[in-house]
Amino acid sequence: MSWLIMALLSAVFASLVAILGKIGMSGVDSNLATAIRAVVMAVASVVFVAFTGSLGKIGTVGWKPLSFIFFSGLAGAASWMFYFGALRLAPASKVAPIDRLSVVFTLILAALFLKEKVNLGIVAGCILIVAGSILIARA
Structure with a gap:
């Protein structure tokens, strides 16, 4: 699959995050909703990596790449906390373009x-x- 197809699919699924997240947050704290989403993402990611046969390679990741991946994960968590917080306060059609x-x-x-x-x-x-x-x- 080409990078362009993957990037377009990423955009489609990112739009679903906004729509499904906005619907799902009805009556739910945005931080809690983000945490639930993060758990689902973690499980789905591990299943995907296991399915592709890459899970066994985890031991080959060096400390430098691992530290950057770790901080990338923290940045992603902060991004999603703020994103879901913004979705709680404003329409998805306004939050997504700013994001x-x-x-x-x-x-x-x-x-x-x-x-x-x-x-x-x-x-x-x-x-x-x-x-x-x-x-x-x-x-």
């Missing part, structure tokens, strides 16, 4: 820390993402 500003932050951080190239198309795309997020959030 997608992560694309802009990722491009900036990738340029700074990963030395990824920035060109006019990337800058223009970032400007459009920011403008679109503002327009949707204010609608």
Whole structure:
């Protein structure tokens, strides 16, 4: 499967997170809802990794990659706590576009820390993402 197909599927499933999460949080604390979701994700991830035959490779992960993966997990947990908190307070149609500003932050951080190239198309795309997020959030 190509990276583009996987990225599109990621976007589709991310949209379902917002919709299903918003419906499921009715009468449920957003932090509790996030924790329940995290447990489901952990179990599903382990099942997926076991199914693909990669679970046995866990011992081959070095300390440096493991520490970055660990902190990535903490960042992801914080992201989802804030995301579900925002969903509790606002419509999914307004929260999701603001959340997608992560694309802009990722491009900036990738340029700074990963030395990824920035060109006019990337800058223009970032400007459009920011403008679109503002327009949707204010609608």
